[in-house]
Amino acid sequence: MNSFEKKGPLVDIRDLRVSFNGVPVVHGVSLQLHAGQCLALVGESGSGKSVTARSLVGLTGQGAQVQAQRLAFAGRDLLGVDEATWQRLRGGHIGFVMQDALGSLDPLRRVGAEIEEPLLLHTGLGAEQRRLRVLELLRQVGVPEPEVRARQYPWQLSGGLRQRALIASAIACQPRLLIADEPTTALDATVQAQILELLEQLRERDNSLLMVSHDLAVVARLADWVAVMRGGAVVEQGSAEQILQDPQDPYTQRLLSAARAVHFQRPVGPALALVENAVSEQPVLLEARGLGKSFKGPDGQLREVLKDVSLTLRAGQTLGVVGESGSGKSTLGRILLGLERPEHGSVQFDGEDWLGLSGEQQRLARQGIQVVFQDPLASFDPRFTVLRVLSEALAQAGVPRGLRRTEAARLLERVQLPTALLDRRPLELSGGQRQRIAIARALAMKPRVLVLDEPVSALDVSVQARILALLAELKAELNLACLFISHDLGVVEQVSDQVLVMQGGRVVEQGSAAQVLRQPRHAYTRALLDAVPHLPPAQPRWVSRIAV
Amino acid sequence: MTATVLTPVTLSSHSRWLARPGLYLAWAILGVLLLAVIFPGWLAPTDPLAADARLAYHPPSSAFWLGTDENGRDVLSRLIHGARPSLLIGLAATLVGLGLGTLLGLLAGLAPAWLDNLLMRGVDVLLAFPDLLLALVIITLFGQGTSNLILAVGIASVPRYARLVRAQTLTIRHAGFVEAALTLGRRPLAVVLGHVLPNAVQPVLILACIGLGGSITAAAALSFLGFGAPPPAAEWGAMMAVARNFMANAPWLMAWPALAITLTVISITVIGRDWLRRSEGRRA
Numbered sequence: 071m072n073s074f075e076k077k078g079p080l081v082d083i084r085d086l087r088v089s090f091n092g093v094p095v096v097h098g099v100s101l102q103l104h105a106g107q108c109l110a111l112v113g114e115s116g117s118g119k120s121v122t123a124r125s126l127v128g129l130t131g132q133g134a135q136v137q138a139q140r141l142a143f144a145g146r147d148l149l150g151v152d153e154a155t156w157q158r159l160r161g162g163h164i165g166f167v168m169q170d171a172l173g174s175l176d177p178l179r180r181v182g183a184e185i186e187e188p189l190l191l192h193t194g195l196g197a198e199q200r201r202l203r204v205l206e207l208l209r210q211v212g213v214p215e216p217e218v219r220a221r222q223y224p225w226q227l228s229g230g231l232r233q234r235a236l237i238a239s240a241i242a243c244q245p246r247l248l249i250a251d252e253p254t255t256a257l258d259a260t261v262q263a264q265i266l267e268l269l270e271q272l273r274e275r276d277n278s279l280l281m282v283s284h285d286l287a288v289v290a291r292l293a294d295w296v297a298v299m300r301g302g303a304v305v306e307q308g309s310a311e312q313i314l315q316d317p318q319d320p321y322t323q324r325l326l327s328a329a330r331a332v333h334f335q336r337p338v339g340p341a342l343a344l345v346e347n348a349v350s351e352q353p354v355l356l357e358a359r360g361l362g363k364s365f366k367g368p369d370g371q372l373r374e375v376l377k378d379v380s381l382t383l384r385a386g387q388t389l390g391v392v393g394e395s396g397s398g399k400s401t402l403g404r405i406l407l408g409l410e411r412p413e414h415g416s417v418q419f420d421g422e423d424w425l426g427l428s429g430e431q432q433r434l435a436r437q438g439i440q441v442v443f444q445d446p447l448a449s450f451d452p453r454f455t456v457l458r459v460l461s462e463a464l465a466q467a468g469v470p471r472g473l474r475r476t477e478a479a480r481l482l483e484r485v486q487l488p489t490a491l492l493d494r495r496p497l498e499l500s501g502g503q504r505q506r507i508a509i510a511r512a513l514a515m516k517p518r519v520l521v522l523d524e525p526v527s528a529l530d531v532s533v534q535a536r537i538l539a540l541l542a543e544l545k546a547e548l549n550l551a552c553l554f555i556s557h558d559l560g561v562v563e564q565v566s567d568q569v570l571v572m573q574g575g576r577v578v579e580q581g582s583a584a585q586v587l588r589q590p591r592h593a594y595t596r597a598l599l600d601a602v603p604h605l606p607p608a609q610p611r612w613v614s615r616i617a618v
Numbered sequence: 619m620t621a622t623v624l625t626p627v628t629l630s631s632h633s634r635w636l637a638r639p640g641l642y643l644a645w646a647i648l649g650v651l652l653l654a655v656i657f658p659g660w661l662a663p664t665d666p667l668a669a670d671a672r673l674a675y676h677p678p679s680s681a682f683w684l685g686t687d688e689n690g691r692d693v694l695s696r697l698i699h700g701a702r703p704s705l706l707i708g709l710a711a712t713l714v715g716l717g718l719g720t721l722l723g724l725l726a727g728l729a730p731a732w733l734d735n736l737l738m739r740g741v742d743v744l745l746a747f748p749d750l751l752l753a754l755v756i757i758t759l760f761g762q763g764t765s766n767l768i769l770a771v772g773i774a775s776v777p778r779y780a781r782l783v784r785a786q787t788l789t790i791r792h793a794g795f796v797e798a799a800l801t802l803g804r805r806p807l808a809v810v811l812g813h814v815l816p817n818a819v820q821p822v823l824i825l826a827c828i829g830l831g832g833s834i835t836a837a838a839a840l841s842f843l844g845f846g847a848p849p850p851a852a853e854w855g856a857m858m859a860v861a862r863n864f865m866a867n868a869p870w871l872m873a874w875p876a877l878a879i880t881l882t883v884i885s886i887t888v889i890g891r892d893w894l895r896r897s898e899g900r901r902a
Contacts, residue, residue: 407797408801409800433804434803436801436802440801441801443794445794450794450795450798451817452817466803508798515803
């Protein structure tokens with residue numbers, strides 16, 4: 071490679087256009103990434119950011135047509151390159167980390183073999199050298215006990231470890247560019263913070279990084295240069311500081327305010343006075359005492375998922391339940407919904423002992439507690455149209471057949487969706503629309519308690535903000551009591567009156583939202599708070615000018 | 619501007635027709651078969667039971683396209699009239715297997731672990747016997763006849779369907795929409811019939827379509843062994859059983875029903891596999 075090429079950008083994309091079967095998806099994107107820098111590509115799902123990143127490794131997929139004025143990596147033209155060259159490039163010079171670590175790792179291969187593969191393909195190392203290199207890589211990405219982990223299968227690792235293993239295989243051949251497509255979206259906040267830290271360390275070792283994310287806050291601390299994409303075009307790009315503190319484009323401003331709204335902003339100064347618990351006059355709707363539950367693990371041993379959990383939910387209040395995955399918060403929700411029976415403890419709904427009811431009585435009482443699940447697609451029968459989904463609920467609520475269509479339309483209006491969606495299938499809708507329909511279905515039963523199990527964690531930040539606003543509105547209008555289960559403290563802070571922090575099946579802290587989140591007493595709550603991604607406060611240009 | 623198109627992949631619907639002639643041939647054969655099942659009298663040139671000893675053992679000719687058998691009956695007419703019993707036995711047997719298998723699989727998938735284990739071990743025992751042997755045992759137990767033949771072939775195919783339905787049920791019973799329907803307060807049975815069964819059954823229907831060929835073969839094989847329809851009736855397996863005696867001087871008597879069975883089974887299997895491929899989202 072001559073010196074001229076070294077000075078040019080590592081990645082040079084000019085006027086990139088990608089279309090699928092004639093439908094244009096990316097319209098004229100131009101980006102440059104210089105060696106040693108981090109470029110973040112930010113946008114909502116469907117904005118063409120992943121396709122843009124994938125066109126750099128020739129993985130745009132079937133039926134894609136890629137056109138560009140220039141598409142170059144390290145001075146080498148990538149247009150019209152044959153498959154063999156792509157294969158040398160991928161893994162060898164460009165590492166690719168995908169969002170879904172479980173889906174990207176072969177379930178039948180040990181983690182070590184997965185990481186070894188690029189070494190086998192792109193280097194001439196012997197078997198023993200490769201083995202040592204795999205262990206070194208695992209250590210480098212912070213996997214404890216690499217000898218053990220290398221011999222395990224992907225499903226035996228936690229989400230965070232899987233993502234680390236995936237990064238290890240991507241950096242195995244010391245690629246000049248690492249592309250990370252939503253590397254932390256599926257992860258808990260604390261694990262997300264760890265992965266971001268790892269990526270930051272890798273970047274310090276003079277790796278170039280291309281990050282793709284829907285969340286500005288996630289990329290804020292890593293990126294040197296941010297490009298905001300919308301509808302297949304870059305609407306604004308600039309240095310990270312400029313984009314985060316003084317965005318010019320209205321769309322960027324909206325994304326940023328959504329991220330601010332969703333992510334918890336810690337108070338800058340320490341608040342000294344203890345926040346007083348507001349005395350609530352609302353009646354207690356749902357009360358659980360000393361709930362315990364254990365499941366049989368794969369090794370045949372009983373694993374306690376819930377230990378002595380108690381909670382009180384009053385009408386019109388929102389109780390946020392926070393914890394990492396595996397902390398038992400979803401099991402708690404399922405017990406309150408009556409989908410799971412606790413081994414110890416009692417649940418009282420509206421003054422009645424829930425567990426003492428017969429099956430038939432429970433079935434009827436159940437209508438007062440409705441649920442919205444995390445995965446907005448799995449919550450609907452794939453064969454059903456939106457109308458049928460809502461009609462099922464309305465029929466259960468006793469609405470006669472003839473009125474169901476008008477009632478369903480009214481429900482859609484209530485969740486701010488056009489009534490034209492009634493005859494579509496949930497499969498054809500966006501994630502945010504699907505979640506609105508799930509809420510509409512829950513509302514059809516006129517519930518008094520709504521259990522929301524990670525209702526926004528599968529959604530884009532901007533959509534999250536809108537769904538949270540809708541929930542707040544509905545809560546106030548219908549005097550709903552909500553149990554809001556989430557791993558994301560930022561989200562919980564925004565909606566909750568009371569907060570309950572869970573770890574390993576126990577409640578470690580409980581109290582009013584203001585108190586728990588502003589003055590956490592337990593170390594675990596503090597760790598959770600620290601993991602929330604930060605956004606620098608907005609600082610328009612005129613502020614710095616005044617300071618000068 | 620150096621615009622380069624990397625992967626121009628387009629397949630028109632017309633080229634798809636030409637790319638898979640086998641599939642369309644299979645549909646054509648199935649169409650003819652259905653005609654023979656519905657209007658055998660209209661399609662067949664003569665009465666399949668009209669015997670004339672003077673016309674026995676005629677090789678294929680312009681008068682008798684496929685020749686005549688030992689009693690001087692037209693083989694083509696017998697083949698056409700034989701389509702209905704042959705296919706109906708296969709179809710009925712598949713339905714019996716499908717029904718029983720789906721019921722068992724659904725029960726096992728929804729039942730507590732002990733019942734699930736009990737049912738599945740029972741299915742494993744069934745699976746341990748070769749299909750034909752199992753069918754023979756059942757016929758020996760219940761006696762001969764068309765309905766017992768159907769039952770025998772059907773029961774022999776139960777394990778396959780039961781296993782698949784159980785696996786499907788296990789994944790669907792915890793799906794969000796099933797739990798959502800339960801939280802709405804619907805009766806468990808209504809949820810099973812309204813959500814679990816319809817979603818579990820699609821891959822099973824594909825398997826049944828592919829298995830239909832197997833059932834037809836098994837039914838013909840049992841008829842061939844003499845456990846099916848009693849003689850003068852035209853049925854492909856029974857026709858072969860009789861033709862075995864005249865293999866040396868009239869080989870076409872054996873060849874035509876064998877060919878009919880083979881073409882039928884291949885056509886149905888090809889169509890079933892195409893359905894499977896499309897349900898998996900793979901393109902042609």
